[in-house]
Amino acid sequence: MKLFRQVFLSIAAMLAVQGASAADARLPVVASFSILGDIVANIGGDRIVVTTLVGPDQDAHVFQPAPDHIKSVARARLVVVNGLGFEGWMERVTQSANYRGDIVVASQGIAVRDRVEEEHDHDSHDGHDHHHGKNDPHAWQNPANIVIYTQNIVAALSKLDPAGAALYRKNGDAYIASLNELDRWAIQQFAQFPPAKRKVITSHDAFEYFGAHYQVRFLAPQGVSTESEPSAKEVAGLIRQIRKEKIRAVFIENMSSPKLLQQISKEAGVTLGGKLYADALSQADGPAPTYLKLMRYNIGQLLAQMKLN
Incomplete structure (x- = not known):
């Protein structure tokens, strides 16, 4: 019995070492x-962490790197960023x-959209878009x-880990198939509503790509970054526009303070709708x-509110 126990413990120890070695062999990747991070994990599968x-x-937009973030980047073999100025802090992190x-x-290779600033006070302006x-x-929208x-x-992981290239391509192809299925479904859903009903108010301008692709008109009191603060004049103009165009789809975002939109919806006489996930996923037990x-x-949230417009 004693011998059996020693053999069992030896085998368990050996398996533990092998398991640790296998885990250590996974490619360490940092996503911004x-x-x-979710997209990268779908492609890399078990070959990466x-x-x-x-x-x-x-x-x-307001992220402040901590020492643990610096350590994660120092250990990484690959860093994946969105680009287009989204991670203004990343250069400092990689240098540190x-x-x-x-x-x-x-985002390399996409058709980049320029931010279009639109004046909300149509009564006192010429009504033209103002390009900045x-x-x-x-772009992920x-x-x-x-x-x-x-x-x-897929290309970056395959270059770094040629032995896993076939798996990365397979996972990438499967993920692209899911993306195409999602896109077809979304187009069919929005086709139920005429353009006049496809109007939405959100916290900040995070849905330009979404709006252009699905022909949904998004308005927001804040610009492309949540760091920007709208003027009282801009807020008043947006309230007038909501009333004039009878917009009922007003949403807060998961990573933004709801106070400004609560004020706007109250003054415009509309009910604040649900929550949209713009720049971040939900927690694991959340809806996104x-x-x-x-x-x-x-x-789904947008469609439900459009029915009220």
Whole structure:
């Protein structure tokens, strides 16, 4: 019995070492924010371990890196970023970590949209759009762009880990198929509503790509970054526009303070709708723990409110 116990403990110890070695063999990858981390994990599967810097329900626009974030980047073999100016803090992080590995910009190759600032006070302005020439970084809001993200990530992982290239391509192809299915479904859903009913108010301008792709008109008191503060004049103009156009779809975002939209909806005489997930996933037990679920959830919320318009 004693001998059996010694053999059992020896085998258990050996398996534990082998398990630890297998875990250590996985490619350490850092993704800048939660949505991107989910996409990378779907492609890399068991061959990688993903660390996300800006987690679920967190705002990348105001992110402040901590020492643990620096350590994660220092240990990484690959860093995946969105690009388009979204992670203004990333250069400081990689420099602090003395990172010398590969950095892949997931958005490389997409059709970049310029941010269009639109005056909300149509009664006192000429009604034309005012272009400020600022790139909109929220490209993930169009699932067709995530097809390109996926291809870029597959290429980066395959270059770094040639032995896993076939798996990365297989996972990438499966993920692209899911993205295309999501896109077809969304187009069919929005086709139920005429353009006049496709009007939405959100906290900040995170849905330009979504709006252009699905022909939904989004208005917001804040700009492309949650750091920007709207003027009293802009807020008043937006309230007048909500009343004039009878917009009923008003949403807060998961990583933004609801106070401003609560004020706007109260003064405009409309009911504040549900929550949209713009720049971050929900927690694992929430309604948007993955990118695909986030998109379906957001679309469901929008459709429900459009029926009230």
